[in-house]
Amino acid sequence: MGMTISEKILAAHAGLDRVEPGEIISAGLDLVMGNDVTGPVAIQEFAKLEIERVFDPEKVVLVPDHFTPNKDIASAELSKQLRDFALAQGVTHYWESGRVGIEHCLLPEQGVVLPGDLMIGADSHTCTYGALGAFAAGVGSTDMAAGMATGEAWFRVPESRKFVFHGAERQPWVGGKDFILYLIGLIGVDGARYQMMELTGEGIGALSMDGRLTMCNMAVEAGAKAGIIEPDETTLRYVRPRAKREYKVYRSDADAHYLEIYDINTKDIPLLVACPNSPENVKPVTEAAGVKLDQVVIGSCTNGRLEDMEAAASVLRGRKIHPLVRCIVLPGTQTIYLESLRRGWIEDMILAGAAVSTPTCGPCLGGHMGILAKGERALSTTNRNFTGRMGHPGSEVYLSGPAVAAASAVKGEITHPQEVVNNG
Amino acid sequence: MGKAWKFGDNIDTDAIIPARYMNKTEAAHLAAHCMEDADPGFAARVRQGDIIVGGRNFGCGSSREHAPIAIQAAGLSAVIAESYARIFFRNALNIGLPIYECAEAVRGIETGDDVEVEFSSGLIRNITKGAEYQARPLPPFMREIIAAGGLIAQIRARNVRKENADA
Structure with a gap:
């Protein structure tokens, strides 16, 4: 064999x-x-x-x-x-x-x-x-x-x-x-x-x-x-x-x-989110739509690469992040950060109201740079949504890809990106 | 012999030791926050020799060795679970924390039961209920690491033996 x-x-x-x-x-x-x-x-x-x-x-x-x-x-x-x-x-x-x-x-x-x-x-x-x-x-x-x-x-x-x-x-x-x-x-x-x-x-x-x-x-x-x-x-x-x-x-x-x-079948896979408090608690984004958010994190070792920055910037470009949402963007490396800057994506994100950080694991594991208070809820492009992962044990984390995260930051709730992009 | 503390399935390493305490490596500091997000105040209630009983996939998530260190330093003598996440399993062996896989024991043991485990055979006795369960035996290679007191102690012992042989 x-x-x-x-x-x-x-x-x-x-x-x-x-x-x-x-x-x-x-x-x-x-x-x-x-x-x-x-x-x-x-x-x-x-x-x-x-x-x-x-x-x-x-x-x-x-x-x-x-x-x-x-x-x-x-x-x-x-x-x-x-x-x-x-x-x-x-x-x-x-x-x-x-x-x-x-x-x-x-x-x-x-x-x-x-x-x-x-x-x-x-x-x-x-x-x-x-x-x-x-x-x-x-x-x-x-x-x-x-x-x-x-x-x-x-x-x-x-x-x-x-x-x-x-x-x-x-x-x-x-x-x-x-x-x-x-x-x-x-x-x-x-x-x-x-x-x-x-x-x-x-x-x-x-x-x-x-x-x-x-x-x-x-x-x-x-x-x-x-x-x-x-x-x-x-x-x-x-x-x-x-x-x-x-x-x-x-x-x-x-x-x-x-x-x-x-x-x-590749084309059967829809846009997905993992709901609290387990990465296996997966639903189509449309089924989680409307869940209100306090924070959105875009980056990490999971989704902090150039393609992720592009996806987020393409949704945020010319739009405004919801006034009550903190959207934190963490490019994975200095090279990714600089390239995103040169391509105008960092400017797009800052103009939309995002906080762009130097590369760090920071908030993903509840370390720093975006810790959640009790009762707060985040949508994050990171990899884990265990109880207390991003801060207080009474906070919640949803997981998604960068386009869903960026669209949800604009709307202030979990949203399919098509909804944001179609509405200008 | 120790008292059992029972937890559910998929107890993750963030529950065993939250990352907010990982800015320090001292075992006593980690022990003070052991299982804090799964059972606040756990570390203060645990007595020397007590045993954690988990369900499936115990210790899933991060590679942090701080998790088994916190358990060991809090005075717990062993973990019994239906199954373990692989990095936690390696880490527990490597620091010499005895771990046993036994679904029957997990079903039979309740929090507060007096439990004792025979390391060499993996026989688990529930004194309170008068029941016995047989844990899946660890391969000899892994039992040797635990018996040596962990991987570092084992490598040291091996190096000393080698030096003596060379001398």
Whole structure:
């Protein structure tokens, strides 16, 4: 029997001809990543190992993006631990505010992670990089510490579920966010627990790199180890100008084994929202229409890329955000921010009444830059709407793609973008 | 032996330790806010050795190791759940927090029951109800990590053994 792309990447990094789901292997890592929240805990654990140097300073990635620009003294101490460690170890992939971006937007953009890589990241949304055809799994701080010390990690080889998107055509405004919300609604928040979600078909082929990164980003919201997409011409066009080292394209064999194969008609997927307090609580936007909002957040590692900024700006252009709504826009990286500025999108958004911020994870996890009070409600392009995720446990978060978020900011309630655009 | 504290399905890491407390890494600080958004005041009521009982997909969401650290530092001796989200599962093993998968125990145990667990066999005893449940055994590889006191302790022990062998 053949192997899936995921099994091939794991086997290659474990020095094995083949691996079987369920098998526990030790494999060599191309990258080990952490941020200002998980990194300091890993650095403290690393110190306990009494090993002087990380296994390879070019393969360790430290991204201060969660509570940065530092929100308070305690978080400034966390950032300082990360910075001191990066300097002491000569870590090459480290960025200060002004150059840093949200890790899962920054790493693909800078060509740090590449097709065929095996990496661990102490952040659950590390699964984003599967969009490049890499095997990238979220882990905790101790795994990160052990990875930095040894250059290896243990993996239970995961089973794979295959999702085939038939047909390239999609409904107006629909993008990667709607695709992945659709899948989470279909299989539930533990539907792919410990497993891979392999995404394929014409619908995926027609999706931009930005849309694919959005999809793989939220695979963890279905319990998956990661999402993964075989590299195609779209992937390689994105990767070629960015890569500064060799990479390898893996593809699934035709006779690879899948736990289950799902057939999805791309054009059946409507614009969706996930209602409180679970990403699986998915409804067509039309069924949630009219829900009043206090805040709209556009950005994050899920939807903070150029295409997302374009979608939001195209809806906000020439319109005004509802007077009682705070619309916070967070481009994912400085490059995305600058490009959005040059194309006039930032101006469109500011004129509409949006607050545009420097890249940060900030409000997504209730860190800073847009915390909700008790009883307040937000619509956000982020990835989680758990109780208290964005602030007070008595606040609520709905999730959507950027066009729905921008239209809803204008109307002050959850709205289909067509309604706003048609009405001038 | 400890008292059981029962929670539902899909207890996420934001409920176990909200991000607003993650600007500090000290275990005692995290422990003081353990399960705060699922059960306010939980940390103050828990006694040393108590056990958390969760449903399906316990610990879903973020990769924050602060979650099992908060549970361990609050004095809880184990978690029993029907199933775990994978990063929480890894993190619990890696810090040496015993975790057991047992749907029958989850069904049988209620908050306040006196429960004890035999680490080596995974046998769970509900003293209050006079019932026993068998948890799914962890693979030996994972039991060894917990028994060593976590992944870091295990790597250290391995390195010491290696140095002794080299000497």
